[in-house]
Amino acid sequence: MTGRRIAALLAIVVTSVASIVPVAAMAQTDEAAAERAAREIQEARNQANEAAEAFFQAESDLDVLQDEVGGLERETDQLQASVDRLRRDVESVAVSRFISSGASGIPLLTGIQAPQDQVQAEVFVDVLTNSGADVLDAYDIAQKQLVTSQSELADRKRDIEAQQAVFVALQEQAEDEVARLRxxxxxRLQDEAVQRALAARIAADRVQLEEQARREAEAAARAIPDPVVDLSTTTLVAPSPTVPGALATNDAEVRDVTTTPAETAPSTTEVPTNDGASGGTSGGRTGVGGSGSNARPIDTGAGYLDNIICPMPGSAFADTWGAPRSGGRSHQGVDMIAPRGIPIYAVTSGFATFKTNRLGGNAVSLLGGNGNRYYYAHLDSYVGESRIVFQGDVIGYNGDTGNARFSTPHLHFEIRPGGGLPTNPYPTVRAAGC
Known part of the structure; x- marks a missing residue:
């Protein structure tokens, strides 16, 4: 090979390498940009969720104060009635004793109008003091208790005014953060590379949540002796999707929507299974599945992670499981803040029953093909009527119906494994990438 040919070949190789290097560098740059955008989205979600958590805490604090005011008002009314009764008793004793003394009037009741009235008043007090000490003592105690209760009530009402201001400010902040996030x-999510990077982050987060759920389930199983099931080793049986599970709960939002036979899919209708949701396990007990003839109870206190899609993407939420609510209730779901009218989706395939109730407003009870029941509340409106739905179908839109009219538009979402008792849905909603 001549020197000229070698030089030409080298020139071709150098040119080819030079053209490849920028392409590879550009790909790496695009990948880094997508990862950075995904990280920024996750940070924006975290910031919105923190704002939602602060708002929900303010809401709980306000509920507690309002319950305290209600209790103090009842206590004050009872004390006032007791004071009024004891005052009548005091007057009755005074009148009886004074009349028996031969006096013609009671200056303490009619007013002191003449010098002799002052003398009679002193006699009256002396008679009352010596003959009605027990009644006077009871009256004095009740009067002091009434004053104390009235003072506490006034303090709590001032606390409510201050807390309402905090509530409104944090509500505005949470709504602003959700708008910014959306x-x-x-x-950012117009870019498919960013979508892939974000999906990878969500998948990694789910792996961590599954491991955490597994450890919590094992710890719960070790802490409670038989007959509670060890969730890490026992296969559970999902009930027939045409048979509703028990809906026992302390949350009045759900007690208003206790399932009736008319709410379930007809026995001749096949309820579709969920292609995206697991009926078995994933990283511990993350669903209900298996086979057998008798369903066993599920310990839903810890370690449960379902496999569903996000019920309302573009929302902010927080772990408010067990938080105090008005009327002495405890929160048994997750509240997800979003603007009014945002679509709400079927998290799995199954039969959706639409029903309005007092606290939940426009509510949906979704009996999934995986045997679990999912409850949605406060919807602004429904899409269609009670029917078979498939995962990802729009079933309604976000709103503030029911008792949410006192709050901000949000979705109240619950998970009931096997159709029974509710479990904390926060880990599942987080794992779904909401």
Whole structure:
């Protein structure tokens, strides 16, 4: 090979390498940019969730104060009635004793109008003091208790006024953060590379949540002796999707929607299974499945992770499981803040029953093909009527019906494994990438 040919070949090789290097560098740059955008989306979600958590805490604090005021008002009314009764008793004793003394009037009741009235008043007090000490003591105690209760009531009412101001400010902040998040996601998620990077982050987060759920389930099983089932080793049986499970709960939002036979899919209708949701396990007990003839109870206190899609993407939420609510209730779901009218989706395939109730407003009870029941509340409106739905179908829109009219538009979402008792849905909603 001549020197000229070698030089030409080298020139071709150098040119080829030079053209490849920028392409590879550009790919790496695009990948880094997508990862950075995904990280920024996750940070925006975390910030919105923190704002939601602060708002929900303010809501719980306000509920507690309002319950305290209600209790103090009842206590004050009872004390006032007791004081009024004891005052009548005091007057009755005074009148009886004074009349028996031969006096013609009671200056303490009619007013002191003449010098002799002052003398009679002193006699009256002396008679009352010596003959009605027990009644006077009871009256004095009740009067002091009434004053104390009235003072506490006034203090709590001032606390409520201050807390309401905090509540409104944090509500506005949470709504602003959700709006910022939605705009941020709408802009960034146009890029498929960003979508892939975000999906990878969500998948990694789910792996961590599954491991955490497994450890919690094992710890719960070790802490409670038989007959509670060890969730890490026992296969559970999902009930027939055409047979509703028990809906026992302390949350009045759900007690208003206790399932009736008319709410379930007809026995001749096949309820579709969920292609995206697991009926078995994933990283511990993350669903209900298996086979057998007798369903066993599920310990839903810890370690449960379902496999569903996000019920309302673009929302902010927090772990408010067990938080105090008005009327002495405890929260048994997750509240997800989003603007009014945002679509709400079927998290799995199954039969959706639409029903309105006092606290939940426009509510949906979804009996999944995986045997679990999912409860949605406060919807602004429904899409269609009670029917078979498939995972990802729009079933309604976000709103503030029911008792949410006192709050901000949000979705109250619950998970009931096997159709029974509710479990904390926060880990599942987080794992779903909401």
């Amino acid at each position: 705009a941020f996601e709408e802009e």
